[in-house]
Amino acid sequence: MSEIELFHEWGSVQSFKVRMCLAELDLPWTSRRIDLSRFDNLTPAYLTVHPKGLVPALRWNGEVFVESSDINELLVDIAGGRLLPSSIEERARARSWARFEDEVVHPAIRPPTFNLILKARVAKIAPAAFAEMISRHPLPARRDAYLAAAHAPFDHAAVVTSIRTFRDVMARMERALAERHWLAADSFSLADVAMAAFVDRLDRLAMPALLAAFPKTSDWATRIRALKSFAEAQGPDNARPDPLVNTAAVATLIAEAHGQAPTLEMERF
Ligand SMILES: N[C@@H](CCC(=O)N[C@@H](CS)C(=O)NCC(=O)O)C(=O)O
Numbered sequence: 001m002s003e004i005e006l007f008h009e010w011g012s013v014q015s016f017k018v019r020m021c022l023a024e025l026d027l028p029w030t031s032r033r034i035d036l037s038r039f040d041n042l043t044p045a046y047l048t049v050h051p052k053g054l055v056p057a058l059r060w061n062g063e064v065f066v067e068s069s070d071i072n073e074l075l076v077d078i079a080g081g082r083l084l085p086s087s088i089e090e091r092a093r094a095r096s097w098a099r100f101e102d103e104v105v106h107p108a109i110r111p112p113t114f115n116l117i118l119k120a121r122v123a124k125i126a127p128a129a130f131a132e133m134i135s136r137h138p139l140p141a142r143r144d145a146y147l148a149a150a151h152a153p154f155d156h157a158a159v160v161t162s163i164r165t166f167r168d169v170m171a172r173m174e175r176a177l178a179e180r181h182w183l184a185a186d187s188f189s190l191a192d193v194a195m196a197a198f199v200d201r202l203d204r205l206a207m208p209a210l211l212a213a214f215p216k217t218s219d220w221a222t223r224i225r226a227l228k229s230f231a232e233a234q235g236p237d238n239a240r241p242d243p244l245v246n247t248a249a250v251a252t253l254i255a256e257a258h259g260q261a262p263t264l265e266m267e268r269f
Pocket of ligand 1: 012013014015036041053054055056066067068069102137142
């Protein structure tokens with residue numbers, strides 16, 4: 001089999017999904033770490049690999065593949081179909097969970113990650129060096145988010161909205177887990193891999209207490225955290241919560257989100 005090279009960052013949610021998939025499928029891979037704290041994703045060399053300057057990217061047979069969910073589908077094909085359940089409905093559900101993670105969960109993860117972790121990290125970089133690096137970002141929305149992380153005050157409202165979305169996400173998981181042992185089927189699948197990354201980020205953001213109101217999701221998260229592939233996906237960057245997170249501030253934000261209405265993002269699902 002041709003070598004699999006993964007361009008990734010240990011602390012990236014979407015990279016976590018791909019690492020966990022590789023571990024579940026027992027596929028050997030070579031790590032090409034892209035250090036996001038040094039903005040290695042914006043170097044001319046990496047922009048030839050991924051022109052949007054994002055991780056993960058995977059090189060296989062000389063070709064580069066991007067988008068974590070598409071990469072995971074490719075890996076499933078390479079491994080002969082494992083991680084996709086047997087029935088048509090179950091496979092459709094698994095893909096729907098992967099899309100949900102991409103379109104709802106990952107965008108909701110970004111504001112707390114920026115405000116609770118990246119702000120502190122960016123503060124350690126000299127302003128001139130930071131301005132020079134970030135001006136190279138090919139995606140204007142990402143560039144602006146980093147600039148906000150550096151200069152704007154803590155975006156309290158955005159973090160509370162994300163916490164409300166997290167709760168809605170767990171309510172959706174709870175409904176699925178009332179029907180079956182894993183999210184898409186009674187067997188573990190790509191759906192569980194995608195949503196495992198969400199659990200890991202909750203732990204990292206000091207928010208695992210949110211799971212307590214959802215017993216089936218909480219039990220699922222306990223099973224997920226016990227998997228060897230989960231630890232392998234975390235790799236060396238495995239301090240949970242992240243030492244940069246102000247856990248007292250998070251407790252206050254969770255209390256504030258408590259009892260607030262569901263978020264609009266959920267209406268599509
Ligand atoms: N939809 C893409 C999203 C990729 C993405 O946003 N990756 C983040 C890390 S989780 C990243 O590269 N951030 C660096 C940046 O925004 O500059 C995927 O799932 O692969």
